[in-house]
Amino acid sequence: xxxxxxxxxxxxxxxLKAVIQADIETNRYFGAVIAVAxxxxxxxxxxxxxxxxxxxxxxxxxxxxxLFSLTKAFTNVLVFRAIExxxxxxxTRVCEIIPEFGGGPRERITFFHLLTHTSGLPPVWIPxxxxxxxxxxxxxxxxxxxxxxxxxxxxxxxxxxxxxxALMGEAVRRCDPKGRSFRQxxxxxxxxxxxxxxxxxxxxxxxxxxxIFPDFRGKPPQEHLSxxxxxxxxxxADERAEMPWVGAVSTVPxxxxxxxxxxRGGTLDGARxxxxxxxxxxxxxxxxxxxNELYKAVxxxxxxEPYPAYLxxxxxxxxxxxxxxxxxxxxSPGTFGNYGSGSTLFWVDPELDMTFVCLTAGVMQQxxxxxxxxxxxxxxxxxxx
Numbered sequence: 001x002x003x004x005x006x007x008x009x010x011x012x013x014x015x016l017k018a019v020i021q022a023d024i025e026t027n028r029y030f031g032a033v034i035a036v037a038x039x040x041x042x043x044x045x046x047x048x049x050x051x052x053x054x055x056x057x058x059x060x061x062x063x064x065x066x067l068f069s070l071t072k073a074f075t076n077v078l079v080f081r082a083i084e085x086x087x088x089x090x091x092t093r094v095c096e097i098i099p100e101f102g103g104g105p106r107e108r109i110t111f112f113h114l115l116t117h118t119s120g121l122p123p124v125w126i127p128x129x130x131x132x133x134x135x136x137x138x139x140x141x142x143x144x145x146x147x148x149x150x151x152x153x154x155x156x157x158x159x160x161x162x163x164x165x166a167l168m169g170e171a172v173r174r175c176d177p178k179g180r181s182f183r184q185x186x187x188x189x190x191x192x193x194x195x196x197x198x199x200x201x202x203x204x205x206x207x208x209x210x211x212i213f214p215d216f217r218g219k220p221p222q223e224h225l226s227x228x229x230x231x232x233x234x235x236x237a238d239e240r241a242e243m244p245w246v247g248a249v250s251t252v253p254x255x256x257x258x259x260x261x262x263x264r265g266g267t268l269d270g271a272r273x274x275x276x277x278x279x280x281x282x283x284x285x286x287x288x289x290x291x292n293e294l295y296k297a298v299x300x301x302x303x304x305e306p307y308p309a310y311l312x313x314x315x316x317x318x319x320x321x322x323x324x325x326x327x328x329x330x331x332s333p334g335t336f337g338n339y340g341s342g343s344t345l346f347w348v349d350p351e352l353d354m355t356f357v358c359l360t361a362g363v364m365q366q367x368x369x370x371x372x373x374x375x376x377x378x379x380x381x382x383x384x385x
Contacts, residue, residue, distance in 0.1 A: 008036075008043035012383035017046055019379060024049040028372065029343075029362035030215070031059040033252040036380045037355045040260060043383065045252075051212040051361045064198060064210040064249050065359040066236045068340030071201075071248035073258070074186060075165045076314030076338075078172045079115065080274045080282065081189060087175035090115070090313075097171045100144040105152065111171070113153045114164040115313040116286045120151035123294045125161045125222045134226040134241035136182060140170045157290040157309035162245050169244025183242050193271035194257050199250040202241045207249060213237060214343070216363045221341065246340075255346055255357045259337070263348045263355050282313035283336045283350075295366070299324065302367040312336060318347075324370050328377030342369040347377065352384045 004010055013036060020032050031049025035042060051057040083089060088097055090112040095102035101109075105120065113119040126133060127142035143163055151158070173182045180188070183201045191199050203211050214236055226234035226241055235241045257268060266274040285308075291299075292309035299306045307323035310316060318327040318335035327335045327347045331354075337347030342363040347356045356377060364372060 003041075003043055003045070005038060005041045005043040007038045007385050008041075009383045009385055010043065012379065013044040016044060016376065016379045016383070017048060019376065020048050023372070027053075028368075029360050029364055030055070031362070032358055032360040033059055033061060033063055033065075034359075034376075035252050035256045035355070035357040036383065037256070037260075038384060039353050040263070040355075042256075044380075049361070053215060053217070053362065057212070059212070059361065060210070061253060062198060062210060062251050063212055063359075064203075064207045064251055065212050065344060065361070066203075066214045066340075067248045067250055067344050067359075068214075068246055068342075069161065070255075070338045070340035070344045070346065071244065071246050072165045072314065073338035073346070074190060074248055075169050075172070075244040076115065076282070077190060077274055078182075078185060079111065079168050079314070080278045082172050082175055083111075084275055084278060088171060094167055094171065097174055098140065098144070098167060100141075101167065105149045108153050109149070110153070111168065112286075112313075114160075114168055115282075116311050117157055117159050117164060117292070117309070118154050118287065118290075118311075119160070119164060120149035120153050120155060120158070121147055121160060121163050122150050123158050123160055124163060127163065130225070132225045132227045132235075133243060134228060134235050134238050136166065136170060136173070136242045136244065139166050139243075143167065156293055157287040157311055158293040159295065159309070159311075161294075165245035166243075172244075181242065182244055190258075190273060193273060194254075194261060194268055196250065196254040196257055199248065199254045201243070201248050202239045203237055203249050205239055208237075208239075210251075211237070211249060212361050214363055215361065219365065250359075252357050252359055255359070256355065259346045259348055259355045259357055262336075263350070263353070282315055283317065283334060284312055285310055285317055285319060286313065287311045298366045298370075304367075314338075318349075324374060326370055326373040326377065328374050328381050330378045330381035339373070342366065345373050345377075349381065352381065354381065354384060356380050
């Protein structure tokens with residue numbers, strides 16, 4: 001539904017909905033659930049299109065999506081919490097918490113390097129070919145056995161699809177005084193306090209009827225194997241999978257609450273999740289003009305000039321240059337958020353005081369996805385009066 005909200009142009013938001021509908025009609029993707037708000041008030045809150053290519057499953061506001069790498073946003077916040085509680089620090093070497101990760105150049109890698117994707121570790125999607133990825137302990141063991149730096153820490157910005165957030169999730173678990181699993185820490189310290197009742201790590205059984213299983217449209221980037229659910233992408237349907245880098249599912253209403261918590265400085269409805277001081281630090285550009293090496297190749301292959309990575313602590317940033325950006329070109333330089341493979345995105349613009357959440361069905365390739373979300377984000381930002 002579209003609503004008249006002070007500070008938002010209702011006609012421009014109606015145009016945003018129409019653009020998404022046109023995309024669906026031309027089969028760019030199958031459907032989208034979207035929320036656009038200013039000053040915390042929703043101006044656009046809509047389920048558009050379908051969850052499948054055959055257009056047999058209409059999307060609803062409470063449709064449950066696999067978040068892919070947007071899962072990392074939750075892990076980031078739990079790392080922030082651990083730092084604020086003094087369990088470890090940005091300057092703590094990872095091997096101090098996970099000793100088996102030590103040895104050679106890995107000894108120098110800190111949690112700051114993991115959060116800013118400047119560890120020098122290679123950007124692998126799996127630490128050992130053909131392995132199951134549903135168990136965090138097995139992933140950590142495979143990382144420690146197989147993954148070695150390809151550059152000194154701090155020299156390159158190289159987005160890590162798996163390794164960094166697996167290590168950070170394990171560190172959060174090991175430092176928990178209650179001895180909880182990562183899944184339980186997420187539930188207790190983030191999801192329950194924020195009232196995110198339709199979000200879980202792994203596809204909780206009660207959410208399965210509403211879950212939109214990801215459709216890679218015949219071009220899956222790699223396998224995500226689970227010992228519990230058969231198939232090349234079985235981990236995305238596994239209730240017990242514990243993957244702090246890629247394994248969460250959620251809805252737009254829940255993600256909107258998460259994003260609003262960040263917009264409001266770390267607190268929502270009396271639940272204090274993270275401090276303003278931490279968010280101020282986390283939303284600075286810590287990678288300067290370094291390109292994101294993983295997306296540098298995407299840019300070159302698509303005919304774009306490589307552009308800065310614009311990475312904060314765990315968050316992606318809009319930055320101050322006009323270049324391809326999931327967050328658009330009309331948002332302010334301080335806009336920050338996270339995304340997931342070809343389908344999921346949220347951002348918060350502190351200057352415009354806007355929140356944007358969009359989860360889509362029909363996973364797109366990397367460059368077309370950037371173009372799609374840049375276009376949608378620009379239309380949303382242009383609605384600010």
